[in-house]
Amino acid sequence: MRLAAATKQGRRPKAGKDTPSVRIIQKPPVLTERNCSVARTVGILSDAWAFLVIREGFFGARRFEEFRSALEISRATLTDRLRRLTREGIFREISYSETSSRVEYKLTKSGIDLYPTFMALMQFGDRWLADPKGAPLQLIHEGCNCVSKPFVSCSCCHEHVVARKVSYRDGPGAGKTPIEPSRRSRRTADDFMRGRPSSVSRALEVIGDRWSFLVIREAFFGARRFDKLQVELNIASNILTDRLARLVERGVFKKRKYQSLPERFEYLLTPMGMDLYGPLIMMMAWGDKWRAEGKPPLILRHLDCGKDFTPTVICNRCGEPIHATSMKYRMRYNPDKFGGTKSGRAVPGRV
DSSP states (O other): OHHHHHHHTTOOOOOBTTBOOOOOOOOOOOOEEEOOHHHHHHHHHTSHHHHHHHHHHHTTOOSHHHHHHHHTOOHHHHHHHHHHHHHTTSEEEEESSTTOOOEEEEEOHHHHTTHHHHHHHHHHHHHHSOBTTBOSEEEEETTTTEEEOOEEEETTTOOBOOGGGEEEEEOTTOSEEEOOGGGGOOOOGGGGGOSSOOHHHHHHHHHOSHHHHHHHHHHHTTOOBHHHHHHHHTOOHHHHHHHHHHHHHTTSEEEEEEETTTTEEEEEEOHHHHTTHHHHHHHHHHHHHHHSTTOOSEEEEETTTTEEOOEEEEOTTTOOBOOGGGEEEEESSOOTTTSSOSEEESSOSOO
């Protein structure tokens, strides 16, 4: 009775022989991050093996052994990624025949819809990360039968989109989401470089790490200084230091001193870093369509035409939108080791 009365009046009861001790256990604060369709897409592509499996799907792989031989991946790992990507709706299983228990894996509509994002990443990789031999693939757009270098454009005026010509505002899906512990995993950057030569792999090797991506994203939101980045991301100082150093080394950021005592730096996007805007907003477009339940967190406005827009990848020759089934390619490397032919079409056959 004394305990109940004291608690009711807001006083802590005095300890005594007949009074049990009271321990107040505080729950740790729930860490949150801004709702972001780009992050939802990166959540899929930042897993190196998952990305590589999707890439081989665009090169026509469907059967388990086709994926395994192209990637030299263990059976257990491949089984896990195919199961996960099927659960995510990127692939669907189709039986070989009515009498066979074996299945092949075909890209779904949402999987096929990642193709423009891959094209944006490929163009970034071709411009900034190609080796002396040049780009691994040459693309041909069937619509105009021309060699094509697709680019990210405004859906309204069809002009090239750059970060400085876009404003944004909160959309119906804006807000905060608790950070899932499993999403704080780490991977090795070199994992993306397995298998065939790929400009998309080289681009994701730079930005595919989740923390690296988040740092780059906050830079496009205007964060430049260490303290601001740390507050916005709820990131440990040692992890942030590591990612900033790596992004400076890779040419995405440059350091500029803004204070001498103590020495402090801010981190500015380089021209290479600014050029990541196209791939990022293509990831946003995919996430808005397939992961936002009709409530995009951000609305983009193109300042050149003054209209809200959806980023689109179009052919630089005819201006028509790029689709996986309308693109052919020529390989500039020997394809024998990885499967496929010297030339071909993305996602052969009906989808």
